[in-house]
Amino acid sequence: MIDTINTYARKIPTWALYLLLVIPIPYLFYSAATGGMGIEPINALEREMGDLTLKLIIVGLAVTPLRKYLKLNLLKFRRAIGVMAFVYVVVHLGIWVVLDMSLRWEQMWGDIWKRPYITIGMAAFLMMIPLVITSNNLSLRKIGGAAWRKLHKLVYLIAVLGAVHFIMVQKVWEVEPLLHLAVILALLATRYKPSQKAAVVSARG
Amino acid sequence: GALGGAVAAQEALEPNTWEEITTYNNFYEFGTGKSDPADNSGDMITDPWEVTIDGMVDNPGTFSLADLAADMTMEERLYRFRCVEAWAMVIPWNGFELADLLNKAGIQTGATHVAFETAVLPDVMEGVQRRVIDFPYVEGLRLDEAMHPLTIMATGVYGRPMANQNGAPIRLVVPWKYGFKSIKSIVRITVTNEQPPTTWNKIGPREYGFYSNVNPEVDHPRWSQASERLIGGGLFSSRQDTLMFNGYPEVASLYDGMDLTTNY
Numbered sequence: 001m002i003d004t005i006n007t008y009a010r011k012i013p014t015w016a017l018y019l020l021l022v023i024p025i026p027y028l029f030y031s032a033a034t035g036g037m038g039i040e041p042i043n044a045l046e047r048e049m050g051d052l053t054l055k056l057i058i059v060g061l062a063v064t065p066l067r068k069y070l071k072l073n074l075l076k077f078r079r080a081i082g083v084m085a086f087v088y089v090v091v092h093l094g095i096w097v098v099l100d101m102s103l104r105w106e107q108m109w110g111d112i113w114k115r116p117y118i119t120i121g122m123a124a125f126l127m128m129i130p131l132v133i134t135s136n137n138l139s140l141r142k143i144g145g146a147a148w149r150k151l152h153k154l155v156y157l158i159a160v161l162g163a164v165h166f167i168m169v170q171k172v173w174e175v176e177p178l179l180h181l182a183v184i185l186a187l188l189a190t191r192y193k194p195s196q197k198a199a200v201v202s203a204r205g
Numbered sequence: 206g207a208l209g210g211a212v213a214a215q216e217a218l219e220p221n222t223w224e225e226i227t228t229y230n231n232f233y234e235f236g237t238g239k240s241d242p243a244d245n246s247g248d249m250i251t252d253p254w255e256v257t258i259d260g261m262v263d264n265p266g267t268f269s270l271a272d273l274a275a276d277m278t279m280e281e282r283l284y285r286f287r288c289v290e291a292w293a294m295v296i297p298w299n300g301f302e303l304a305d306l307l308n309k310a311g312i313q314t315g316a317t318h319v320a321f322e323t324a325v326l327p328d329v330m331e332g333v334q335r336r337v338i339d340f341p342y343v344e345g346l347r348l349d350e351a352m353h354p355l356t357i358m359a360t361g362v363y364g365r366p367m368a369n370q371n372g373a374p375i376r377l378v379v380p381w382k383y384g385f386k387s388i389k390s391i392v393r394i395t396v397t398n399e400q401p402p403t404t405w406n407k408i409g410p411r412e413y414g415f416y417s418n419v420n421p422e423v424d425h426p427r428w429s430q431a432s433e434r435l436i437g438g439g440l441f442s443s444r445q446d447t448l449m450f451n452g453y454p455e456v457a458s459l460y461d462g463m464d465l466t467t468n469y
Contacts, residue, residue, distance in 0.1 A: 029440075032440050033439070033440045038228065038229065038239065038240060039224070039225045039228055039229050039436055039437060040229055040239065040292065040434075040436055041439060041440045042434065042440060042442070043292075045440070099440065099441065100434075101444065102432075102443035102444040104431075104432060104444060107429050107431055107432060110429060111428065111429055114424070115426070115427050115428060115429075116427070117427055168427070170237075171237075171290075172233075172237060172337060172338060172408065174237060
């Protein structure tokens with residue numbers, strides 16, 4: 001079963017995944033503009049894009065554990081997933097700047113510094129920039145594999161900040177954002193390697 | 206006088222549609238999503254309905270809604286409605302002045318505040334079943350705020366009976382305060398001599414004060430209150446400036462000498 005999926009995954013070109021992930025963007029804008037997202041479409045669209053950003057980051061984080069524990073190999077799609085997460089966050093931010101805040105720069109600038117959930121969201125966005133810039137083979141070669149991998153571990157922090165941002169937008173503790181954080185922490189936990197000292201101790205025990 | 210000015214200002218207001226007013230609501234008894242109240246409040250029975258008036262009044266008792274509203278002067282009030290979440294509507298309420306009701310109940314000397322309580326009906330309120338916040342929802346006003354002619358008890362919108370999601374069959378409307386002060390589906394009104402606890406203040410005292418007057422200069426800790434979006438403009442509606450006291454400057458004298466930054 002896993003082997004069959006892996007065989008098919010090898011045949012699917014990555015551009016197909018880019019295409020598949022781009023389609024929801026114009027579709028959601030169309031839906032929001034034509035009443036499909038309720039009478040307050042700006043907020044609904046903004047939240048939808050933020051939610052999809054976080055979900056793509058989660059899927060990206062799942063690639064390694066899926067390979068490690070289920071031998072499911074989706075590694076070739078990981079770059080597309082990450083780049084598209086960035087595209088979604090740009091759309092999310094763009095909706096905030098243009099549609100939600102109506103280009104009220106002064107108010108936005110104040111909010112970025114004064115409101116922790118916006119500060120955190122903005123920090124996560126800025127951290128995504130170096131990752132998307134280096135998401136190409138040339139950068140990988142230039143930087144070198146080890147340093148590149150180290151840099152891209154920044155996505156762990158980005159994911160946690162994104163989930164915290166989502167939790168803090170709510171007026172009360174909502175289940176859905178907390179679930180996102182729980183899934184992210186679980187995916188990060190699969191990467192945890194006990195330190196050598198601890199490993200030695202457990203080996204003796 | 207001052208009220209005449211407000212009425213003149215109201216002429217320019219364009220009311221939101223019935224659909225907008227009844228599909229985008231906060232009513233946590235029915236869930237925390239904006240469409241939850243419209244989706245989940247259909248089973249709440251609002252007729253018959255009783256309201257208890259107690260505390261420091263000459264004529265306490267439990268009254269049917271019909272008896273309560275019997276000799277009240279019903280009128281339409283087209284008010285701005287500003288949610289603490291920085292969105293706004295314009296709503297044509299039908300109702301009567303709270304002052305008339307309190308005068309009928311007979312306020313005793315020494316009373317300073319009025320407390321309100323929302324119905325708790327777990328069988329038909331899934332937010333109550335899930336205990337999303339502490340219920341019953343409670344709110345309160347200072348007596349002079351409660352007696353102000355702008356403060357009304359609303360029983361309808363657009364000349365129609367109030368929709369359940371809007372707080373049927375009777376709710377408070379205090380147009381110069383954030384929407385959560387305008388408590389819905391009221392079952393108890395208590396006149397008292399102390400400041401009553403209020404639900405959002407209990408949840409987050411740093412974020413929601415007892416007064417909660419609309420004030421573009423005092424921000425919510427998590428978002429600015431300087432501007433708001435009027436619901437109904439679609440995807441490309443732009444923000445508008447939030448007005449002090451939500452555009453009802455005649456209430457300013459209620460707060461003479463008070464620091465509105467600390468008394469938020």
